[in-house]
Amino acid sequence: MPKSTPPEAESRRLQMADIARLAGVSTSTVSRALAGSKLISEETRTRVMELARSLKYNINIGAQNLRMKQNRTVGVVVPYDPATRQHLSDPFFLSMLGSLADALTEQGFDMLVSRVDASELDAAAAPFDTGRVIGIVLIGQWRHHDQLNQLAARHVPIVVWGAQLPQQLYCTVGGDNLAGGELAGAHLIAQGRQRIAFFGDINLPEIGQRHEGLCNALRKAGMAVDPQWLIPASFVPDGGRLAVEQLLASGVPFDAIFAGSDLMAMEAINALRQRGMDVPGRVAVVGYDDIPLSSYFHPPLTTVRQPMPEAGRALVASLLALADGQAAPSVRLPTQLIIRASTV
Amino acid sequence: MPKSTPPEAESRRLQMADIARLAGVSTSTVSRALAGSKLISEETRTRVMELARSLKYNINIGAQNLRMKQNRTVGVVVPYDPATRQHLSDPFFLSMLGSLADALTEQGFDMLVSRVDASELDAAAAPFDTGRVIGIVLIGQWRHHDQLNQLAARHVPIVVWGAQLPQQLYCTVGGDNLAGGELAGAHLIAQGRQRIAFFGDINLPEIGQRHEGLCNALRKAGMAVDPQWLIPASFVPDGGRLAVEQLLASGVPFDAIFAGSDLMAMEAINALRQRGMDVPGRVAVVGYDDIPLSSYFHPPLTTVRQPMPEAGRALVASLLALADGQAAPSVRLPTQLIIRASTV
DNA sequence: CTGAAAGCGCTAACAC
């Protein structure tokens, strides 16, 4: 294990006392000058600031935080499921990370990123418990509703990207999965599709709601909702292909697939193509998320877009409110159907 | 601007003094017990630890760091080019972030992520200058060799993902771009391709070396190296399509494209297909990076893979060495040609 | 084995 301390105090890090000595004033004066306090005379202030700048002195934020009992860092936790091994690799999570980085930077906050095993979500609170961050943004609710509730009950400021659930103590920000699912379903129906398979694990709240949305669309069109078209594909790599195989093996006829994620949709399309089944001619396919590569795919993928920049901003806004002791109602962001060639 | 301090001391955060009082010992004893010091009697130690655990007490790392003058956080900086607007969105950068997260977690370090405008790279050192991190991993060298040298000269522990350059004061870890380019070139030549276009901005060190590798392959095969096949495509979205258009407009005949990144390759393929030019029949295309979606693309993309997990580990290992005052030689990681349908 | 006291680098009353 490597050490984590600097080598030698060969060239000790400059500190406020040094500046004070060099400027011939007290550290208080330096502190005030650097903070731009109006208590300090114009002259001393600029002199001190010049000196500090020319010496490339920087305030030690750790010490400052300790003294001021403040903190401008937010923890971003990406759970990974040790079973499915999905972690920081799904493009969607990564986009989210990007949006969060943008939103936090905008607000002058830093981002401390960590990964935790989804089965031990309490660990997600560690950066908060140890005082490193003022709160946590958790990307992905998975099926750990209860653990999240416990965290919230412990008063850990936490905002979760995911679906709104009954009896939820924590704050969520998420896309409107129900509406998204319905949009996708309605679109497929409008294209004349009659037998729409759904790929995804409906035990995951977000996926469950997307499926529910599809069912709503079917009902509104007076069409039957039959569980034979529900394939419990998971996010494992290859999940989409496996689901296609399972569907084909079942012998259930289908002319469309609504996949729980773009990645799964792409895998499904590849699997279909391998079997000579044309997309969208024979089977129309809709994905979810509109990851950057969906438009590059062949055929370009029809999908439901979640508004990522807004998502980042909303997550951050809610978390800052929470950390400030305010209430933060859950947010449901509008989704948008992006129609491309995989369905038309 | 939201406040960044907790609401009220309604339920003040537990601290060591509280545990000490409740356990009827001094804070020194608590500190030692929690640190597992052998100086403390077995009995007191377990008693204190139990108490701390049951009360969910956690040591305040900020204070601990201040006192111990240590730090277990590494800064990861992702520069973004305000011109091309490429930032935390290229799948490759994001993969790198994932690998780094893994490698750092492995070593018990936290990751502080920030984005900085590539034209003001000094800002990259801010987390270090302010004492928040023990060093910086910079993802992407761009064309800012000089600024990086300055940082290194200032003794900022910094490791850069990128190419090795002459007169380089900083430590780099990167793929072997020269070998990678040569692999790609040799493969295309072996496939009988005679007129190989290169897409990319060779002013970027990594891209330049990939191009150089291609040229080496051509020379070894006794083929001409003609600048007419060098298209200075940049990383802007659509750069690949634009490059195809430029190439076609130039009237220069070509039967293969080696693109500087997978994204660019995919854009190029789409543009070619739109014009009815079959890939790989009419034009073979090779990308670079082997981002996760390359295998899903249609046709699956032949590309040069950089070993991401190793990359993360190597970056972290070098940075920790540097931060510890040791020398950290630059590292060049082996690359691997992944042959898929876009070239055969 | 345990406690008292000093101090990490900084800020904020409270003096002058």
Added chain:
DNA sequence: GTGTTAGCGCTTTCAG
């Protein structure tokens, strides 16, 4: 206006 002093939450000599 500026300096003195106390202390943020923790660790670590140094005594006992």
